[in-house]
Amino acid sequence: MIPTITAFADSPDQGAGQARDMRVRWALEEVGQPYDVRLVSFAEMKQPEHLALHPFGQIPTYEAGDVGLFESGSIVLHIAQQHPGLLPEDKAARARAITWMFAALSTIEPPILDREAAEYLEGDMPWYAEHLAVVEERIRSRLEALASRLGDSEWLDGAFSAGDLVLVGVLRRLKGSELLAAHPNLLAYVARAEARPAFRRAFSAQLAVFTDAHASA
Amino acid sequence: MIPTITAFADSPDQGAGQARDMRVRWALEEVGQPYDVRLVSFAEMKQPEHLALHPFGQIPTYEAGDVGLFESGSIVLHIAQQHPGLLPEDKAARARAITWMFAALSTIEPPILDREAAEYLEGDMPWYAEHLAVVEERIRSRLEALASRLGDSEWLDGAFSAGDLVLVGVLRRLKGSELLAAHPNLLAYVARAEARPAFRRAFSAQLAVFTDAHASA
Numbered sequence: 001m002i003p004t005i006t007a008f009a010d011s012p013d014q015g016a017g018q019a020r021d022m023r024v025r026w027a028l029e030e031v032g033q034p035y036d037v038r039l040v041s042f043a044e045m046k047q048p049e050h051l052a053l054h055p056f057g058q059i060p061t062y063e064a065g066d067v068g069l070f071e072s073g074s075i076v077l078h079i080a081q082q083h084p085g086l087l088p089e090d091k092a093a094r095a096r097a098i099t100w101m102f103a104a105l106s107t108i109e110p111p112i113l114d115r116e117a118a119e120y121l122e123g124d125m126p127w128y129a130e131h132l133a134v135v136e137e138r139i140r141s142r143l144e145a146l147a148s149r150l151g152d153s154e155w156l157d158g159a160f161s162a163g164d165l166v167l168v169g170v171l172r173r174l175k176g177s178e179l180l181a182a183h184p185n186l187l188a189y190v191a192r193a194e195a196r197p198a199f200r201r202a203f204s205a206q207l208a209v210f211t212d213a214h215a216s217a
Numbered sequence: 218m219i220p221t222i223t224a225f226a227d228s229p230d231q232g233a234g235q236a237r238d239m240r241v242r243w244a245l246e247e248v249g250q251p252y253d254v255r256l257v258s259f260a261e262m263k264q265p266e267h268l269a270l271h272p273f274g275q276i277p278t279y280e281a282g283d284v285g286l287f288e289s290g291s292i293v294l295h296i297a298q299q300h301p302g303l304l305p306e307d308k309a310a311r312a313r314a315i316t317w318m319f320a321a322l323s324t325i326e327p328p329i330l331d332r333e334a335a336e337y338l339e340g341d342m343p344w345y346a347e348h349l350a351v352v353e354e355r356i357r358s359r360l361e362a363l364a365s366r367l368g369d370s371e372w373l374d375g376a377f378s379a380g381d382l383v384l385v386g387v388l389r390r391l392k393g394s395e396l397l398a399a400h401p402n403l404l405a406y407v408a409r410a411e412a413r414p415a416f417r418r419a420f421s422a423q424l425a426v427f428t429d430a431h432a433s434a
Contacts, residue, residue: 055366056324056359066309073323074316092283099291105319106290107273110327117331121351127344134338142273149272 002034003064005075006050007209009039015207020072021060022206023169027076027162029198031083039209073105073166080162087162100156100163108146109170111138116173139179147183154192168193219251220281222292223267224426226256232424237289238277239423240386244293244379246415248300256426290322290383297379304379317373317380325363326387328355333390356396364400371409385410 005028007021021037028035044050045057053061054070061068062075069075077098080086087094115135122128150156155164171190174180180187193199222245224238238254245252261267262274270278271287278285279292286292294315297303304311332352339345367373372381388407391397397404410416 051362051366056320056362058324067312068309069312069316071316071319071323074312074319077315077319078312092285095284095286095291095295098294099286099288102288102291102294102322103273105323106288106326107275109323110330111334113327114331114334117328117351117355121355122348125344125347127342127348130342131339131344131348134334138334138338145268145273149268 001064002036003028003062004036004038005063006038006040006053006059006061007206008059009041009044009209011206011210015210017203017206018173019059019206020169022202023072023166024060024062024075024079025202025205026165026169026199027079027086029202030165030196031079031085033079033083037205037209072169073101076162076166077101086165088158093158096157097161097163100161101166104163104167104170108142108167109173111135111142112170112173115139136179139174140182143179143183143186147186150185150189152185155189160193160196164193218281219253220245220279221253221255222280223255223257223270223276223278224423225276226258226261226426228423228427232427234420234423235390236276236423237386239419240289240383241277241279241292241296242419242422243382243386243416244296244303246419247382247413248296248302250296250300254422254426289386290318293379293383294318303382305375310375313374314378314380317378318383321380321384321387325359325384326390328352328359329387329390332356353396356391357399360396360400360403364403367402367406369402372406377410377413381410 005021005024008019011019013019025035040050040059045054045059050061051057053063053068056070058070060072060075061070062078067078069078076086087097115132118128118131118135122131125131155161156167157163168190171180171186175190180190194203222238222241225236228236230236242252257267257276262271262276267278268274270280270285273287275287277289277292278287279295280286284295286295293303304314332349335345335348335352339348342348372378373384374380385407388397388403392407397407411420
């Protein structure tokens, strides 16, 4: 059973790997599961057919047999539960890895999303810089706690897990920012994850959507 | 094995049920699992002993035997996986219920948290009202999609699940706001959840921390 995921037909980042299908592709590559991709336009995402699969009209989605899911975190967890490789066998360690998935999405990503929302919704406002400073302070506080916990460890908690995968997906939103660069151990952690063969295959696959489209245009 | 959770010794909401231990208490009540509570002060939350359990220095945490977790979403999922009652048996339906947990925390809650952060961090700024309007528009867009998906259904997807529990926990942050009141079906959905005996027991237990403290003060 080959699952089908959805991705942007025309991604805002043109293949820089920030769209959330990247996290799902990466998880599928880590466990060695082939997959099909259906590209959807912004207009198609708001149509009833796509909304039936994703009530918020976004990507990615995941379909395999009678399973139809949305939310990259949930899809990554589903993949990790179906295949070995992304969650420890030990029950307590498994629950901790899942905890890190939630921490990445629920504690660390929100102020980072906020920073992006501020840029595209309020970037032209006279008070943008003042607001940005407040948002960045919230991000800084999360990253300090995270950097302190990670220390010199290779991964969050033993072997690489779905928790690392989702967290790195979140931290990559800060690529090029001094917020991340302020923590050399977090920079090195992200670089270690990006060097994984599964990450590189997933990155190439999502980039090819745009380079191939250019080639044929 | 009686699990121990942590909660605020001095909650900002004084028992209005907005602190995130409420979600965990509610899940434990739904599955009929007794639990102990350890109250922690704001100072204690930043001490090494608590940070070892919760790297971001917050509540709730969950400890049972060799399992030590943080993040309310992860704790609710763990409880739901340990006991019957909060996740469907059917695998596809189970994955969909978990998807709603992630949607609540990762898609719906972030702009709601943003609105709270704006109020306490930027409420005195001259541009607060303008910024609030932008944040509320993001919330409005999520709630419209959610209200449209829920329609006249009792719960999100068949029987009450951990997805409903977490989502209602998130929507309750908007209690009293016109944002929620604009959608009578969402208001009714929250009210249905709050009428559940397990919710009421959990709510009373978290409120008692403060009323009992007052009584003995």
